[in-house]
Amino acid sequence: MRSWYKAAALAAFTFGMGTGMGAAQAQIVIGQTAGFSGVVAAGVQETTDGAKLYLDSINARGGVNGQKIELVSLDDKFDPKLAGENARKLIEEQNVTAMFLTRGTPHNEAIVPHLNKHGVALIAPSTGAMVLHKPLQKNVYNVRATYQREAEKAITHLASLGISRIAVVLADDSFGADGLIGAKRGFELSKMQPVVLEKVDRAKPDFGPVATKIAQANAQAVLILASGNTVVDGYNAYRKAGSGAQLVTLSNNASSGFVKSLGENARGVIVTQVFPSERAGNSPLVREALELAKAKGKDVSPAMLEGYAAAKVLVEALRRAGPKPTRDKLGPALESMQKFDIGGLEVSYSPDDHSGLDFADLSIIGTDGKFRR
Structure with missing residues (x-):
């Protein structure tokens, strides 16, 4: 005590x-x-x-x-x-x-x-x-x-850009399952299906096999429903496997620390947001x-x-x-x-x-x- x-x-x-x-x-x-x-x-x-x-x-x-x-x-x-x-x-x-x-x-x-x-x-x-x-x-x-609202918006936005080959990787926990519901709603609204849908262990994720599937499926974008360094590890893994897919993740990763952890791979990563831009002067x-x-x-x-x-x-x-x-x-x-x-x-x-x-x-x-x- x-x-x-x-x-x-x-x-x-x-x-x-x-x-x-x-x-x-x-x-x-x-x-x-x-x-x-x-x-x-x-x-x-x-x-x-x-x-x-x-x-x-x-x-x-x-x-x-x-x-x-x-x-x-x-x-x-x-x-x-x-x-x-x-x-x-x-x-x-x-x-x-x-x-x-x-x-x-x-x-x-x-x-x-x-x-x-x-x-x-x-x-x-x-x-x-x-x-x-x-x-x-x-x-x-x-x-x-909600995360469901974010994930749905992410998928429908990608679809509006003509991106149709989208992979989804999620942590095998209640957060990942929750975000997946929103992502599936986005796919339904866009009349599409994910080219890869895989879960990884929340505590000790192994992205090797998942990264290979993403590369083989020629995914154009990957939505990763996980937190912090787990997302960074997943991104690095599929890049190493030869995939050039766009990384998309949710607002739980909307920090400058997350950007720093991505290093030189940060540019072009899409992150959903739940508040106005930090530079929105209006x-x-x-x-x-x-x-x-x-x-x-x-x-x-x-x-x-x-x-x-x-x-x-x-x-x-x-x-x-x-x-x-x-x-x-x-x-x-x-x-x-x-x-x-x-x-x-x-x-x-x-x-x-x-x-x-x-x-x-x-x-x-x-x-x-x-x-x-």
């Missing part, structure tokens, strides 16, 4: 520094578990940095109803079992008011039972898993669009984030925008929950949001719908390593 408290204190110090205070000064404690190490580390850090941009600005102005927010973030190494255990500790031992910005589909599935047991809201899980949308999860409040959300990031000497990535938008919803929920927000007040506060403007995008919840946004778009990585729309 003592080791847990030491770890929690270290996490509060490390990630609490981003919100401008230590754990002892926190008046509202929010919990997060995500893969700060492992295959999704770059994206997780950027998303969390985006949230901190907004939380820092709120805390600098005195917090919410005079109370500052402390984000306690624990590393689950992108392991679903550890994500569930971290959530339990944060809820039962740290007594967090809410969970926030948790990453991964099977990981969030492991977290939900702890939310339901204690009546704790999870705001803005960093996943587009349909299982968190339908059937309604009473304690989960999504902000971003977007109030983007302008706000850019201004705050500039003051800290940082650039803004799509992953950071997701975190920034999530933090705006979190803060508004806390504000609506009153002077002393509690777990049981947050649900009604969130469900009172109707067309809440986070900066050019409107978030709505109701007792029957916790979906948040449905925005989906496509980007391509340019020669400068930036996402272009």
Whole structure:
């Protein structure tokens, strides 16, 4: 038990520094578990940095109803079992008011039972898993669009360009299965079939045999439904096998860290997006984030925008929950949001719908390593 408290204190110090205070000064404690190490580390850090941009600005102005927010973030190494255990500790031992910005589909599935047991809201899980949308999860409040919507848009976009020989490779887990449903819908709408459809082990993928099939099928594009370095490994494998197919992946990989991991192969990769372009000067959300990031000497990535938008919803929920927000007040506060403007995008919840946004778009990585729309 003592080791847990030491770890929690270290996490509060490390990630609490981003919100401008230590754990002892926190008046509202929010919990997060995500893969700060492992295959999704770059994206997780950027998303969390985006949230901190907004939380820092709120805390600098005195917090919410005079109370500052402390984000306690624990590393689950992108392991679903550890994500569930971290959530339990944060809820039962740290007594967090809410969970926030948790990453991964099977990981969030492991977290939900702890939310339901204690009546704790999870705001803005960093996943587009349909299982968190339908059937309604009473304690989960999504902000971003679903993976199914992204995958469908990716396939129909490729078809609109005249690309018909499309392969699909997916991690053999709930995330991959979820994205595949959307991809299949895209194929149906486009009256096509995938030339290759293969699963790989989530933890230890072997892309050799899959890459050979992709090359032999003369695929023009490959949609890889997986996370971080797994996608990079798959891309490298089919390039090595002689395929020149276009790489397409989802917004869970929309980070500058992902671009860096692709190296010289980054140019031309298509990545779906669930928020406006980080250079969209006509977007109030983007302008706000850019201004705050500039003051800290940082650039803004799509992953950071997701975190920034999530933090705006979190803060508004806390504000609506009153002077002393509690777990049981947050649900009604969130469900009172109707067309809440986070900066050019409107978030709505109701007792029957916790979906948040449905925005989906496509980007391509340019020669400068930036996402272009």
